[in-house]
Amino acid sequence: MTRHVVASVGEIPPGGRKLVSVGGRSIGVFNVGGAFYALLNRCPHQGGSLCLGERVGLVLSDEPGVYRYTRPGEMLRCPWHGWEFDIRTGQSWCDPRRTRVRTYPVSVEPGEALVKGPYQAETFPVTVEADYVVLEV
Amino acid sequence: MTAPEQDADDSDRAEESAARLRALRPVDCDIHPPTPVMAELLPYLDDHWREVMVSRGIDGLGLASYPPGAALSARPDWRGADGRPGGDLDLLRREALAPWNTRLAVCHCLHGAAAMFSEDMGAALARAVNDWVAAEWLDREPRLRASILVNPRSPELAVAEIERCAADPRFVAVLLLAGGETPLGRRSHWPIYAAAARLRLPIGIHAGSDFHNPITNTGWPSYLVEDYVDQAAIFQHQLLSLIGEGVFTKFPDLRIVLLESGFTWLPAFVWRATKEWRALRSEVPWVDRSPAEILREHVRVTLQPADAPPAPEDLARVMEQLGAERVLLFSTDFPHWQWDGAAVLPAGLPARLLSRIAVENPLETFPRLRHPAVPPRAPAIPIEGFAP
Numbered sequence: 013m014t015r016h017v018v019a020s021v022g023e024i025p026p027g028g029r030k031l032v033s034v035g036g037r038s039i040g041v042f043n044v045g046g047a048f049y050a051l052l053n054r055c056p057h058q059g060g061s062l063c064l065g066e067r068v069g070l071v072l073s074d075e076p077g078v079y080r081y082t083r084p085g086e087m088l089r090c091p092w093h094g095w096e097f098d099i100r101t102g103q104s105w106c107d108p109r110r111t112r113v114r115t116y117p118v119s120v121e122p123g124e125a126l127v128k129g130p131y132q133a134e135t136f137p138v139t140v141e142a143d144y145v146v147l148e149v
Numbered sequence: 150m151t152a153p154e155q156d157a158d159d160s161d162r163a164e165e166s167a168a169r170l171r172a173l174r175p176v177d178c179d180i181h182p183p184t185p186v187m188a189e190l191l192p193y194l195d196d197h198w199r200e201v202m203v204s205r206g207i208d209g210l211g212l213a214s215y216p217p218g219a220a221l222s223a224r225p226d227w228r229g230a231d232g233r234p235g236g237d238l239d240l241l242r243r244e245a246l247a248p249w250n251t252r253l254a255v256c257h258c259l260h261g262a263a264a265m266f267s268e269d270m271g272a273a274l275a276r277a278v279n280d281w282v283a284a285e286w287l288d289r290e291p292r293l294r295a296s297i298l299v300n301p302r303s304p305e306l307a308v309a310e311i312e313r314c315a316a317d318p319r320f321v322a323v324l325l326l327a328g329g330e331t332p333l334g335r336r337s338h339w340p341i342y343a344a345a346a347r348l349r350l351p352i353g354i355h356a357g358s359d360f361h362n363p364i365t366n367t368g369w370p371s372y373l374v375e376d377y378v379d380q381a382a383i384f385q386h387q388l389l390s391l392i393g394e395g396v397f398t399k400f401p402d403l404r405i406v407l408l409e410s411g412f413t414w415l416p417a418f419v420w421r422a423t424k425e426w427r428a429l430r431s432e433v434p435w436v437d438r439s440p441a442e443i444l445r446e447h448v449r450v451t452l453q454p455a456d457a458p459p460a461p462e463d464l465a466r467v468m469e470q471l472g473a474e475r476v477l478l479f480s481t482d483f484p485h486w487q488w489d490g491a492a493v494l495p496a497g498l499p500a501r502l503l504s505r506i507a508v509e510n511p512l513e514t515f516p517r518l519r520h521p522a523v524p525p526r527a528p529a530i531p532i533e534g535f536a537p
Contacts, residue, residue: 068431071431071434072434072437073395073398073434073435073437074435075395075398075399075435076336076394076395076396076398076399076435077336077395077435078435079434080434093427093428094427094428094429095427095428096430096431104427105430106426106427106430106439107427
């Protein structure tokens with residue numbers, strides 16, 4: 013696995029996302045309440061660009077007519093067929109065991125550490141003052 | 150092979166499978182006593198309603214779905230001397246129970262009480278029909294059981310009738326029509342499901358309509374064949390409504406039995422419903438399992454009419470897709486004309502499924518069939534001046 017610097021933290025605010033291309037793969041990096049997650053931009057169902065989908069909450073229910081709206085913005089709805097995926101785990105809601113999208117480890121590193129390497133900064137300069145999102149692929 | 154040889158083979162096959170069925174002593178989940186005429190119901194109506202029926206000359210309250218003279222409504226050898234579909238108890242014993250060595254048979258009386266606009270008249274007639282069934286059929290033939298006929302327009306009155314009849318353990322289900330005024334999943338029907346689940350009565354949904362709405366989605370058809378073939382679509386609407394409105398989430402113990410629905414449409418329906426659920430489930434978050442899973446657990450379906458594929462070897466595949474091992478229930482649909490001679494089991498029905506379909510599935514689906522049934526009530530008291 014190689015670690016890639018893919019964004020500065022300020023670039024992806026909570027609720028935001030950034031689509032990056034790493035090692036030939038299209039990967040979506042998401043900020044969920046300050047924590048970062050990365051998913052392969054390919055729906056395991058039929059290959060749609062999952063990471064371009066709408067970010068929605070998870071609606072649950074204990075009985076008919078009762079809508080329990082939870083985890084706002086933590087689900088991703090595939091733009092092709094509407095299947096819901098958990099951004100934190102990559103699992104689909106309808107078939108979590110068998111239908112899941114590949115996830116990648118993400119960390120936040122201070123620029124000071126990154127300047128020393130062995131990281132690959134893709135398209136932007138790294139400065140010691142800022143923090144960066146680092147993706148392991 | 151010449152045609153007569155083919156016929157002889159078919160006939161041998163039918164006899165062989167009938168012999169296997171006889172050895173199992175099957176439970177027949179869908180038979181029909183004749184629809185009672187008003188003269189037969191008068192003893193079971195109270196004074197007010199008896200006078201209403203007599204003074205208004207009300208009779209002929211069979212469902213329009215089964216015109217008594219139509220070929221579908223009775224096999225030619227299953228009409229009484231007067232031409233009535235199903236004839237009398239002797240005919241039913243001889244033609245519906247004896248040929249298969251039937252251990253128990255569930256009667257569904259298709260009467261227009263279920264279709265009445267008047268809630269009170271509908272309830273009074275449903276009550277009379279249920280009492281007539283108990284006295285004239287269940288009391289006289291210990292192998293018979295019955296569903297409780299209700300008019301669903303008033304859920305309160307329907308629940309009262311369910312509770313009244315449920316005191317008699319020979320009533321083993323609640324009977325609703327496939328086509329009604331509002332979709333069956335709507336919350337207005339829920340008191341009926343609550344009572345049924347509490348009393349361990351599955352809901353039997355039978356082909357046919359109250360004709361309050363056009364029976365197809367696109368308006369009224371002209372011909373009986375359209376009405377009858379379209380039943381498969383009507384059952385689909387009702388299953389979608391029951392699932393989508395969350396009836397099975399609300400009533401986890403509820404079981405639905407589709408009566409005279411056909412069944413080969415069901416696998417394709419389940420695939421489609423499950424596919425769309427994956428995309429749209431957040432609209433109905435209480436549907437927390439796939440329709441495939443819900444149907445496997447809650448819905449059962451009767452054998453006749455067997456809308457089997459033309460090639461017998463294809464039927465085994467459909468049985469697999471359907472999950473017939475759990476889902477399918479033996480039925481003759483007597484006296485409706487669905488099959489000829491002894492061919493109650495469609496060609497190609499896998500032999501290994503037979504005991505599940507004929508005995509185990511019915512006994513699991515209708516819990517009350519598992520217990521000896523002792524009627525708690527005295528036979529109906531004849532009312533002076535009205536001989537039944």
